[in-house]
Structures are given as C-alpha cells and as structure tokens.
Amino acid sequence: MPPEAPPHWSSQRPTIRDVANLSGVSKSTVSNVLRGAGRVSGSTRSRVLESIEALGYRPNSLARDLVRRRSNTVGVLLGDLANTFYAELVKLLELRISEAAHTTIVCNTDGRLELERARVEMLLERAVSGVVMLQFSGDASVLDELAAAGVPVVVVSCWEERADCVAVDDRAGMAAAVEHLHGLGHRRIAHVSSHLVEDSTRAARYAGYERAMRSHKLEPLMLDADDWEGGVARLRAAVTGPDRLTAFAAANDLIAVRLIDRLESIGVRVPGDVSVVGFDGTDLGAHSRIGLTTVAQPRSRLIAEGVGLLLEQMRDPGRSGAPRHVRLAPELVVRASTAPGPEPE
Amino acid sequence: MPPEAPPHWSSQRPTIRDVANLSGVSKSTVSNVLRGAGRVSGSTRSRVLESIEALGYRPNSLARDLVRRRSNTVGVLLGDLANTFYAELVKLLELRISEAAHTTIVCNTDGRLELERARVEMLLERAVSGVVMLQFSGDASVLDELAAAGVPVVVVSCWEERADCVAVDDRAGMAAAVEHLHGLGHRRIAHVSSHLVEDSTRAARYAGYERAMRSHKLEPLMLDADDWEGGVARLRAAVTGPDRLTAFAAANDLIAVRLIDRLESIGVRVPGDVSVVGFDGTDLGAHSRIGLTTVAQPRSRLIAEGVGLLLEQMRDPGRSGAPRHVRLAPELVVRASTAPGPEPE
DNA sequence: GTGAAAGCGCTAACAG
C-alpha cells in the first residue's frame, strides 16, 4: 500500500474532489466548469476538462439533487401501458423529456386510486421536478399534495380544470362521431364505455354523445364494455330484432376493436350489419384489417404542448395565476368500420 | 415572529430532525424506526410515529440515496414503446419493480446505439440499482461500463451471452413457424425482418428459419420490411408468377401485421393467397380481425424470471460467477392467418 | 478568477 496514495483516490468512483486535486484547483472551480457557471479562465477550464477525461469522472446526480432539492426527473402517471394510445404518448414524452435533460419515471396506475396515491407519494419522495398525468383519478387531494410540494403538474389527454391541461375537445369529438353515423343513416346508436376510461373523459365523451343524440331527437343508450365478458347473449340481443342497434360509438379505440371482436364472434359483421366508431386514432385502428373509423387525437401536439407547459412551470417556480388550458381539436378519420345504415339520407 | 420557533421548523418541508425534536429523541432513533433497524422501544416508536403523522413528514429519498449510493430505481432500456410487445413488457415490469419498492425509469432508444449509450450514462449518473434491457445493441462497452459501476444487469427477451438473460428460444420458435407452414403445404416461404429488430434476435430468428428451410431442402429467402415503404411493385412481384411466395414467416407480430396490410392493399388475400406467421404473441395479433398465427412468448414469465435474476444480483453485490441464462420455450399459436398451401400433405 | 466553508437530509458505525 503506497503511502503516497491520496486518501481519496484509488478505491471507488472518482468524485469532484479527485478532479480538483488532479488539476490543482478547488472543488468549486471544478463545479463551475461543470455547470458553466461563474467565470473560469480558459486554461483552468481545459485543465479541469482533461482531468475529468483522465479520471473518467462522472458527476453524481444524487449529490447534486440533494443540494438542489430537485431531482431532474419527471414522473408520468398513466392508466394502462397496454393501451397503445398511452404507450405511444409515453414514447413521445420520454423523447421530449430527455431532450430537456430530464429522466422519465413511469407509473402505471391501472386506473386505481390507491395506486395513483402511492405513486404520487413516491414521486414526491423522489422530489421529481414535474409530473405529467396521462390519466388522472380526479382526486383533489392528489393535486393538493402536489401543489403543496410545489411540484409542477400538467394533465395531458384528459380534461382537468384545476391544473394546467392540454386535451382534445372530447364532447365535440364524440359528437362528430355521432354526426358521422347519423349522416350515414344510423338512428339506433349506442355509446360503449368502460371503467378503464378515466372518469372525466368518460363523462365528457358520453356528454358529447348524448347531446348529439338528443339534437337529433334520438334516445341515448350507454353500454358497458366490461359487462360483456360473459354476456354474449345480451350483446346478441342488442343487435337483433326490430329495434336493434345499428351502430356503436366507442369511448376509445381499444374498446371499439374489442367490440368488433365480440360482434364478429357472434356472427355480426362490421360494417355490414353494424357500424363502429372509435376514439383516439391509434395505430391499432389504422391496420387495414381493422380499418377503424375513429376520432383521432393529435398525439404529437398533445405532448408538445403538455411538455411546453410543464417546462414553463418548472422555469417559474413562484407561478400562481389560474391554470392554463389548451383545448385541441380532434379529427374524424373515416375508414372501413362504418357504412350506410337503415335510413341513409 | 415568535422567537421560540425552532430554527428548523416553520418553513419548508419537515425533516427527520423536526421529527426528532418534536418527539424528543435523536435523528438516529427516528431513522431507526423509519428503517425498522436497531432496537427501538414500543413507546418511543409510537411517539415518533405520531410526530411523523403530525408533521406530515415524508422522508427524502435524495438524501437517503446519497449516503447509500444507490437510488432504488431500475432503468428499463427498450427499442420502441410503440411496439405493443414492449409496452406490455414494460407494464409488467413496472408492476414487479414497484412491488420490490423500486422506481422505474424508462428509456426508449429507438434502436440507436448513440441513444443507448447516452441513456446508460444517465442511468449511471443516477446510480440506478439495476438495469433491465428489453433490447440491447450488443455493444460490449455498454456492458463493461455497467459492470465497472457494479450495476446489476439483466437482458430480457433477447439473447445475450455476456449478461444474465432470460429469453425464449428464438431459433426453435422460428423453426416451429416454418414447420407449421411446411406442414400446411407451403414450400416457397420467405422470412421478413427489419432493422428495428435488435441484432442478435434478428440473427437468431433468421437462423431458426434458415435451418428449418434447409432441413426440408428449401431455399431460404430474407426480405426486408423496411424496403417496402415504396416498393409495392417488388412485393407484388414476389407473390405473383409461377415461383411465387406462398408464405411469410415474419420476425415479429408488428412486421407481420404490417405485411398483411401491404399485401391486402395490393389485392393479395391472407390466408387465401398467402399465409403469414408472426412472432411475439402480442394482443395486437389476437384481435379477431387480424387473427395472426404467431409464435408466442410467455411475457409474464419472461418478466418474472428477469426481475428475479435482477433482484438476486442486487441482493448479492459481490456476485461473480458466470452469467446465468434462462431459456424459455415459445409456443406456436395457430389462428387465422395461415391456411393450406399448394402442396398439402 | 478562485478557494474556503457551510451545509442539503439522511445513514451508519460506535459509544454510552
């Protein structure tokens, strides 16, 4: 054991101190060149840079975060990664977030409030510098905790008055779906939703559906996708007989596609016998085999605007003011799952 | 301003110190009850717990991580979240990881080595306690860096000799696909892959395909899915004429489904004119409209075993020994995208 | 321009 070995060298990962020693300056100076802060002479800077290189020094975020009291990470809360709409959003998010020099933590809540709470608690312990919710239970206490901790929050893809938010106009989108079906001559149109659709979104989409139905003096009918696991008979009954349903406006693409699966499994053809419209505009519905007519959400813009709002909040910690809301227009994409109904105009 | 206010109270988030003061014990004791370490008397414990409650104290992971030099997070590297196979794996992973009291960081590399490197660097700075790679470039330096930092790594769903790994037998799986097609009477069978499929997996699946073809004295033919963006003519040529292909064994479900999209767009019917087999067993292929015959991977087991290996490594830092490999058996799931070919047996 | 010093909030020996 060489007695010359500086006490701090040799073992372990090199620290900022090792770099300082090697380049004959103080920790502060190294810190300055690392952060590009303060004025550092060119010669010192390059000497430090060389040492960093030589030592294979890598800054320790843990230490930096502790003193900064923020971890340069953003938490993403969502309901279900297996729904490709969310997976696609997360992919876009991760890219944007890492471009902003931050790390992405994902939290799949399965739409369960308890899990949402637990995950938020965890994010708070980790001192995330921001949270984006792709799905939100609507529970006020969650928002309060986040606000109390001064953590920027933005809700993306579902509407939320109490926080910065960017989402499409669900009511208008759903209404467009109904108008499309109505224009094709459908009159008995049901809305199909599921508990997996987050509350406020489910409500808004249903509202859009209902309003459109009533404007045509049609009776709204809400069906629950979760009910059909075994209830094949019920589904069959719904699409047979004189008063049979001829069209479905689903709350999202996944529900729509699964509905088609079920319908065809009992011999009902789409769009031959009934028409189906989805919502989201996922790649899933775009496959030619599925050819789902759907109300597409502008995913990239959703994320771009959402991250924009988040970064603004992060930049400006003292922000008070009312929450900002961005409402994007959805777009009806007509494909092959809808066809003329019994009363074409 | 009350002069009695303990200097540390009042502003900011309460710290372990505030809890100590309020309950009249030392920081260490609080720390002990928090961690369930050391012996703490029941009365002290409950007093501390009360203070925690009263103060709304929440431990600061940043500080804990700094001293522990590990962040209780695990990084997940993957190629493409928009591929539902990976999204589904990430969902399962996040669940398992959070059950193990860890946080999940996702990194989408888009299959680009530069991004993979950058992300790993970031994970190292963050001192993650483990990394699971759902896709891996195969770059040795990446593995070396991780090893040098003493970070447990497990590669899941693609084969990797140099690290702990759990994956299905790609060659056997692909061979099963070919056997299935051959058994149906197909002879001209092409393999379709893409650069989005990570290298070693692509190689293994092709190898399985080739071996099976040769065992039947058939000529292997490799097609590139990325080529067809515009090359409709080429595809049409491949499935027309006397020597036309009658079946495709795709490297994964996504490629298979897109292939079907293209095939049908040029008027070729599946399985009427040609048969198609996928690989992965994603939910995408399971939709009745698509009904993709595929080689399914046992996703839950993949993740369960993978996380198991990771946790073992984390538990036992000094682990040397050879990497451990778990090879799972894939399972052919026959659905509606394959039908008898020109030479049924 | 550069360095010294004082922590960030918590853990982990080691005494008592």
Add this chain to the structure above:
DNA sequence: CTGTTAGCGCTTTCAC
C-alpha cells in the same frame, strides 16, 4: 435502547 459523530458528493454564497 438511544444519542453522538462523521460524513455521502455536490452547490453556493462570500471573501480573497
């Protein structure tokens, strides 16, 4: 069983 004592590696005034 509980308290004391050192830091973990880095940022950040504030002197020099």
